[in-house]
Amino acid sequence: MLRNALEPWHLLILVTVVVLIFGSKKLPDTARALGKSMRILKSETRAMKDDGTSDEPRSEPEPQPAPRPVPGPGPGPRPGDGDDQVPTQGR
16 A cells, blocks of 8 residues: 555655745745754653663662660659549548
8 A cells, every 4th residue: 555655756746835835935944943853852862761771870879777766764654653643631
């Protein structure tokens, strides 16, 4: 089906249509803009490939050891020990 899809006379018709649409004065500017866009696209796709297949190991921060607890004073009175008792006066 697509064996002879693009023959020389197809190219001639295509060039004629492009010149009629854009005009001969705007054609160089259009080609320049198209080339610039293609370079940008090419560099961006190359950058995306490089991001995924980097040879350098990623610099991940080394895990730091957890801080040790500082020893404090010994255990004190626990909440609720004797707080709920009301002192009684001698009878």
